[in-house]
Amino acid sequence: KKYQVGKVKKVLTTCPHCATGCQYYLVVKDNEIVDVEPANGPSNKGLLCVKGRFGSFHFVHSPERLKYPLIKNHETGEFERATWDEALDLIAAKFTEIKKKYGSDALAGFACSRSPNEDCYMLQKMVRCAFGTNNVDNCARVCHSATVAGLAMTLGSGAMTNPISDITNDVDVIMLVGSNPEEAHPVIGMQIRQAVERGTRLIVVDPRDIGLSRQADIHLKLKPGTNVAFANGMMNVIIHEGLADEEFIRTRTEGFEELKKIVEEYTPERVAEICHIDADHLREAALMYAKAKKAPIIYCLGVTEHSTGTEGVMSMSNMAMLVGKLGRSGCGVNPLRGQNNVQGACDMGALPGDLPGYQKVTNPEVIAKFEKAWGVELNKKPGVHATDVFPAAIRKEIRGLFIFGEDPVVTDADQHHIRKALESLDFLVLSDLFMTETAQYADVILPGTSYAEKEGTFSNTERRVQRVRKAVTLEGEMRLDTDIFIDLMNRMGYPQAQLTSEEIMDEIASLTPSFAGISHRRLDKGESIQWPCPDKKHPGTPILHVGKFSRGLGWFYPAEYVPSAELPDEEYPFIMMTGRILYHYNTRAMTGKTPGLMEKEGHSFIEMNTEDAVRLGIENGEKVKVTSRRGTLITTARVGDKVSPKETWMPFHFPDGNANILTNAALDKYARIPEYKVCAVKVEKLPAE
Ligand code: SF4
Structure with missing residues (x-):
């Protein structure tokens, strides 16, 4: 995994950009990363995109990196260099003061979906054990939280159902909805393009022309915000053409009759009018998808980032269940998760309602297990979602916020509203690599470490847990993020022993049934594991819902089309x-x-x-x-x-x-x-x- 040829060292690791999880070698000379070479990983098979190949190391050595802690001088408005003791003592004192004055729920923390599982686990542990609140979240809230909720409600597990290689190899039809993989997940995009060149038919459902729509058999260029109507129209055609999989519906699902009643109203002509598409093209797409033996649905943020995003996701499940295309090879409902470890940040419990492994904070048995393991009384009230933290800050309900590697001023909707919320906080801490727009609002800034300076694991979009390996040690006072969290936990009165990344993964495995069999040791031996992996001998689970859904029966969610919250008018056309x-x-x-x-x-x-x-x-x-x-x-x-x-x-x-x-x-x-x-x-x- 790490080898040396002369002065050059090559370190096998995982790309830090998108959740495809491409494997490559960082080429290191004299403690500097000078190049990237592709490796034959399970999801990239020797391919890399321009971001992975050229955009993965300049930033590590950037002169703009934060190198020591900074505390804002409120008289001058300038940040001043501080020691770690000064910075951490100040944070601990301020957060403890807020907690005493306003209660634990006046604090909150955001995890970094760029950072390894081990970092995300320790961040949520710090928020739960030292801050005493479930106000913890990650940036999935603004990209695929609708996937986590929608797939969990309909199928029982909020994750991609099939592996990347399984849905791009030897399949008859690919239905790509609200996803532009050639730009956002390029190596998956390349594999889809290769599949089409080998004869796979492609349906693209997207309001824009994308690279792959030129390769598509059918491009439904629908009006933005009409996914639910589109899916209901597809199901209307499938049912009327007698193409529903009745055996699958009868034995594996519930709620079909209610769904059938609703989709009856979504005739192709009505849907054509709502979605601004051709009714015959919709019919053609429905027949192509339903008649294919192997046909995965692949979707992305064009489905989730709507005020009806969860219903859009559940509509994807509805379509796949209607034709029995779940729980088997070459099919499924496959969200392409965004950031390299956004799947992992959710898996690790950086969510306001879920402890690691989606174990609910409202379940007394789960709480008892974690209280025993962590030796602390836990808050049982589900926390505030990240997008609700900002209005809560303006209302002064949340007063102290720890942001680990996020830049919500840039990424969150309605920037003015976010700036106002950050200004309203009593105390803001940021741990990051660079002075971001959000960092300007911080009281204390802590310099963390990049993926090339630490050990750990990322979970890619197909639930595959892969190693991240340390390649360089840089000059400066930057610290491992897990060490920062541990130090802060101790200063806030929660005794947390020092742990290596490997030991943290062992703790995760001991408390998280879906990760119970995963360890750095297995991954370092060359095993590639997709969760759930319930024990040390289990090989992992490439395809979910085989024979039985994670929730027992799959649930057809009856969704009516509801227009987007803000539609064009005379003033904003x-x-x-x-x-x-x-x-x-x-x-x-x-x-x-x-x-x-x-x-x-x-x-x-x-x-x-x-x-x-x-x-x-x-x-x-x-x-x-x-x-x-x-x-x-x-x-x-x-x-x-x-x-x-x-x-x-x-x-x-x-x-x-x-x-x-x-x-x-x-x-x-x-x-x-x-x-x-x-x-x-x-x-x-x-x-x-
Ligand atoms: Fe990195 Fe994604 Fe490009 Fe692969 S496809 S090299 S994971 S950015």
């Missing part, structure tokens, strides 16, 4: 969607430090349809002003036919016009995910200077 581009990952905290990637794409833009641009007198490449009810920005117009008339699309990576100045923080009722994919904006040509 365009729908705006947001998304990612190939060259950057989320806040660009890592990819933004790679000069080549910044050269490829370094600035914000808005895509708009030619018809609208002509009407407004806007030319391709011109600067435009974009305004929503929440803010205004200046960006560059990209004119073409990728989006439909009256629709626009923006990436959110760039500070010069961050789309989240405009987005709407309307929340899904189950998962509290914001509606990033639909808000109303106006676009104006800027007057000539």
Whole structure:
């Protein structure tokens, strides 16, 4: 896993960008990472994308790295260098004071979905044992929390059902819904493209033209926010054509009759009108999907990031159960999780209602088990979701916040609202690699370590737990994040022994049935394990729900189509969607430090349809002003036919016009995910200077 040739050391590890979980070697010379070489990992088979290949090491050695703790001088507003003792003593004193004055639930902590499982586990342990609250969450709240909730409710397990290789090899049809893998999960995108070249048929359901829609047999370019209507229309056709799998429905599911009643109203003609698609294309897609022997649904944030995101996810389960395409090879419902370890952050219990392994804080047996193991009385009240922490801060219900490796000013919907919430806090602590936009609001900033400086594991989108290995030791006072949490726990009165990453994974395994058989030792021997892995001899579980759903019977969720929270009107006549581009990952905290990637794409833009641009007198490449009810920005117009008339699309990576100045923080009722994919904006040509 680590070997040396002359002065060059090669360290096998896992890519820190998206949740594909590609394996590669970091090539290290004189304690500096100089290159990346692909490895033949189970999910990447020797492939890498531009982010993994070129964007994975410049940031590690960036001169902009935070190297020592900083405390804000409130008189000057400047950050001043501090010792670790000064910084940690101050945090412990302030958080303890808030806890004494306002109660444990006035504190909260966010875990970092970029960081290893072991870090996320210790962060949530710190929040639960030392802070005394379940107010802990991670950035899945703003990307796939609807998946975690929706798949758990319908199938019993909130995770991808089948492995990547299983759904891209030898399948008859792939149905890709609200997912642009060639930009967001490029190595999965490559595998889908290869499958299509080998003869797999492709249905793309997406409001935009994406690279893969050009390869598709059918592209349903539906109106943003209409996924539930689309799925109900598909099921209407499947039932009327007699293609429902009656045996599967009878033996493996419940709730079908109620669903059938609802989808009866979603005739192809009605759905065509709601979704702005062709009724015959919908029929064709339904027949193609239902008749195929092997046909996975692969979906992403185009399904989840809506005020009805959880219902969108449950609609994916409904479609797959209707045709019996679950619990077997080449099928399933497959969310492509976003960040490298966002699956793991959820698995590790960085969720307000769940302890590690999705064990509920409301279950007395679970609580008793953790109280015994951790030697502390735990708070039994489910915590506040991350997206609700901000309004709670403005109401002064939450006063102290520890943010580990997140930058919500950039990533969360309605940026002004987030800034106001951060200003309202009594005490904000940030642990990060760089001085982020959110860090400007902190009282104390702690310098953490990157994936290349620590040991641990990431869980990729297919539930595969893979090793992260230390490659370099950098100069500076940065500390392992787990050591920071342990130190703080002790200073706040919870006695926590020092633990290595390997020992932390052993503790996780001892308390988490789905991880019971997982250890660094097994992974270092070359085993590749997908949870659930209930014991040390178990090989892991590539396909979920074989023979029986995790919840027993699969549940058909009867969902009616409900329009998005904010629709275009006379004043704001365009729908705006947001998304990612190939060259950057989320806040660009890592990819933004790679000069080549910044050269490829370094600035914000808005895509708009030619018809609208002509009407407004806007030319391709011109600067435009974009305004929503929440803010205004200046960006560059990209004119073409990728989006439909009256629709626009923006990436959110760039500070010069961050789309989240405009987005709407309307929340899904189950998962509290914001509606990033639909808000109303106006676009104006800027007057000539
Ligand atoms: Fe990294 Fe994702 Fe690219 Fe693989 S596909 S190299 S995991 S960014």
